[in-house]
Amino acid sequence: MSFRLALLVFATALVVGCGDDAATDAAVDGGADATPDAGPLDGATDAASDAGDAGDAAVAWEWDLPEGFPAPRVPDDNPMNAAKVELGRHLFYDTRLSFNETQSCGSCHEQSAAFTDRLANAVGSEGAVHPRSSMSLTNVAYQATFTWANDLVRSLEAQALLPIFGESPIVELGMSGREELLLERLSMDADYPSMFAEAFPDETDPITVANVAKAIAAFQRTLISGSSPFDRFSHGDPTAMSESAQRGMDLFFGERFECFHCHGGFNFSASVDHEGVVFDEAAFFNTGLYNIDGRGAYPPDNIGLAEVSGDPDDMGRFKPPTLRNVAVTAPYMHDGSIATLEEVLAHYARGGRNVTEGPWVGDGRDNPYKSLFVSGFSMTDQERDDVIAFLEALTDDAFLTNPAFSNPFE
Numbered sequence: 001m002s003f004r005l006a007l008l009v010f011a012t013a014l015v016v017g018c019g020d021d022a023a024t025d026a027a028v029d030g031g032a033d034a035t036p037d038a039g040p041l042d043g044a045t046d047a048a049s050d051a052g053d054a055g056d057a058a059v060a061w062e063w064d065l066p067e068g069f070p071a072p073r074v075p076d077d078n079p080m081n082a083a084k085v086e087l088g089r090h091l092f093y094d095t096r097l098s099f100n101e102t103q104s105c106g107s108c109h110e111q112s113a114a115f116t117d118r119l120a121n122a123v124g125s126e127g128a129v130h131p132r133s134s135m136s137l138t139n140v141a142y143q144a145t146f147t148w149a150n151d152l153v154r155s156l157e158a159q160a161l162l163p164i165f166g167e168s169p170i171v172e173l174g175m176s177g178r179e180e181l182l183l184e185r186l187s188m189d190a191d192y193p194s195m196f197a198e199a200f201p202d203e204t205d206p207i208t209v210a211n212v213a214k215a216i217a218a219f220q221r222t223l224i225s226g227s228s229p230f231d232r233f234s235h236g237d238p239t240a241m242s243e244s245a246q247r248g249m250d251l252f253f254g255e256r257f258e259c260f261h262c263h264g265g266f267n268f269s270a271s272v273d274h275e276g277v278v279f280d281e282a283a284f285f286n287t288g289l290y291n292i293d294g295r296g297a298y299p300p301d302n303i304g305l306a307e308v309s310g311d312p313d314d315m316g317r318f319k320p321p322t323l324r325n326v327a328v329t330a331p332y333m334h335d336g337s338i339a340t341l342e343e344v345l346a347h348y349a350r351g352g353r354n355v356t357e358g359p360w361v362g363d364g365r366d367n368p369y370k371s372l373f374v375s376g377f378s379m380t381d382q383e384r385d386d387v388i389a390f391l392e393a394l395t396d397d398a399f400l401t402n403p404a405f406s407n408p409f410e
């Protein structure tokens, strides 16, 4: 843990300490305005045609926000512009970001799986197995904190440095201590020098580690999903969702199933941040997946928020992920330990999971740290199928296939 904290401080220093002209950038911060009718794509095109003039590019940025979505929060020192988003997309998919050139962010975050990797546990570029599962990047701009259980990672800029340079819990991209190598690879490339110059036009030497993180963060902020059948249904098309899904929606938002307490709001997650939010909306819950010693323990490499906070009451508390696109992100939970949505429903209906074999035997229903909202409920097979039909109606095919989010090297 101390290593991770040290890395965070390092990451923050890199991001904060870069040579941007924050005052100018803040004045033209494109993130402050929600303009529902223009899109990241529209904005991108407009801005791209002005790419020579950074001020204009930043001003021209307009979010293509789905109806009812607030404007994402954008740090003052990293305003959106089209050139930066495009640079970030390239970096996100570039295997030269890993030491052995085998992996990129996109290796563990595949668009067709809502930017997860279909594995229970992520595998790093040198083969190490991560204790946790890759996370969906659906609407990641709106997360209050980043990763499964860490309330210290508060920006996408800081998060991006962890897989590149982190060595704990595993080596992911393996660039720790190799900042110069990374910058050299990017500087030697035929296209990156001009792409960095366009993305960071006020800087004389823009190929920096901080700017790598900023560009990747800017790209990730555009990964916005809000055109699922559920969205069409809620904006007035009664045919967009089946009757089963409509019944499932009522169960999801009802007091028997209680799902909405932790997966509510436009992003189906209680952990939310955007322009205008003044309270700290970081949220972490214990859902009773484990109870190893009968006193609430989770497996030692996955104790949740307690690992960072050191507070025993935070045992097994994890961030509630967004449920948008959840039908394509199996297997589920922080450690991928639930294979299907049916089993997820069975877990909640029981009020916690009973692990009956293997090293983690114990009944999660009796976990003393479990949230009161996971108290169990009765459910017919039809009701289970209805809730699953509703969760499937959160799949946004346009998001999963949008060329603007795809690998530019393919």
Ligand code: HEC
Pocket (backbone or CB within 6 Å): 092, 103, 104, 105, 106, 107, 108, 109, 122, 123, 124, 125, 130, 132, 133, 134, 135, 136, 137, 140, 143, 145, 146, 147, 148, 149, 156, 159, 160, 161, 163, 164, 172, 173, 216, 220
């Ligand atoms: C080896 C596979 C792997 C690679 C490579 C990888 N990630 Fe991840 N990603 C994960 C895992 C696993 C988690 C959850 C980590 C945790 O909880 O400790 C995660 C979490 C995240 C999150 C947090 C999402 C949220 O909702 O909190 C973001 C953002 C993210 N990754 C972006 C990136 C970026 C950007 C890169 C490239 C610089 C990258 N990832 C590379 C596996 C990977």
Ligand code: HEC
Pocket (backbone or CB within 6 Å): 136, 252, 257, 258, 259, 260, 261, 262, 263, 284, 285, 286, 287, 289, 316, 317, 318, 319, 320, 321, 322, 323, 326, 329, 331, 332, 333, 334, 335, 341, 344, 345, 348, 349, 371, 372, 373, 374, 387
């Ligand atoms: C007390 C808050 C809470 C309630 C109530 C709750 N969830 Fe969750 N949910 C979470 C948390 C926290 C996680 C991650 C837990 C973990 O990995 O240990 C999660 C994970 C999930 C996942 C897995 C998502 C993924 O990407 O891995 C699904 C699906 C899910 N919940 C659906 C539901 C449904 C359906 C209901 C209602 C029956 C519900 N949840 C009720 C907090 C809650």
